Amino acid sequence: MLKISKLTDYGVVVLNVLAEAGAVKLSGEEIAGKTGLAMPTVRKVMKALADSGLVIAQRGARGGYRIARAPAQIRMLDVVQAFEGPVALTDCAAEEDACDITHSCSLSSNWGGVNQLITQVLARVTLNDIRQPERQQQLVRDSIPHTSFIDLIDLS
Amino acid sequence: MLKISKLTDYGVVVLNVLAEAGAVKLSGEEIAGKTGLAMPTVRKVMKALADSGLVIAQRGARGGYRIARAPAQIRMLDVVQAFEGPVALTDCAAEEDACDITHSCSLSSNWGGVNQLITQVLARVTLNDIRQPERQQQLVRDSIPHTSFIDLIDLS
């Protein structure tokens, strides 16, 4: 399945709505209306987005949320990390002593490289790409015109 | 977290042990010994691996398991799919009517492209790469020497 949490998905939906609003602040109630999400769910989503700096929250009367950066500057990696923490396919990769068969596991299997690859992929795709599916391929192509697959690995 | 299930991880560990054994069959008991996994767990893992054709099971006295293909021919995508089904980051991508906010979700957010990208990455990395972390980067580089990132997307 290899799936992300629903909250992460909701996060993208909300960011999309905020992207459409641009500089205009949207209240939680408005976001709930536009997305079809329940208010408590919206709060949870907004908290994660605000904590990670992807949206800017303003309290008080006539407060609300607005997107912190341009859609092209928001990477899917940022969103995923905001809701699920660092990308770690296995527990071994995240924690240190989480594996009880360390003697065979840590020596033989190595998911670290795959982790890096997926991380790089998520870093390449922006909210802008997600918003315009038909342009997704084109946009990725344009953003890294002559980049070979190798670069995906060489980067940090 | 974006993590895979433990069984998938165990599957890689077991495949690694079988890869070391080469053409020699290993019994479930032997696999349990070499990996440190409990027998019932080993059975679960082996069933998934055998069903997906990654290992060949032989019953009866002196039976056991052996790897079905060379490690370089076993993609991580195969292993992941063997345990977790097709790669589907969101429920929307897998099922059809799983989403209760379809009106906003399916129109705005689009994970399909990311799905494809990750699928391609998993298809590029083989068991051989995982077994030899230090050679992982080099191996991926060799296998697709002059392939640009674009090809990752263009492929189905």
Next chain:
DNA sequence: ATTAAAGCATACTAATCCGGTATTGATTAA
């Protein structure tokens, strides 16, 4: 044919995670 080794299938349980909800408190503009 017998027998023992080995895989196959099913069911069950405990633990964990996740999505959703409710409640109360803190902050700010009007």
Next chain:
DNA sequence: TTAATCAATACCGGATTAGTATGCTTTAAT
């Protein structure tokens, strides 16, 4: 001051997952 709005915490039910147990079927060596 007041009302609107975000913030923080705690809670609950359902779903998934990992691990275990049990009995059955198949195969190969004798």
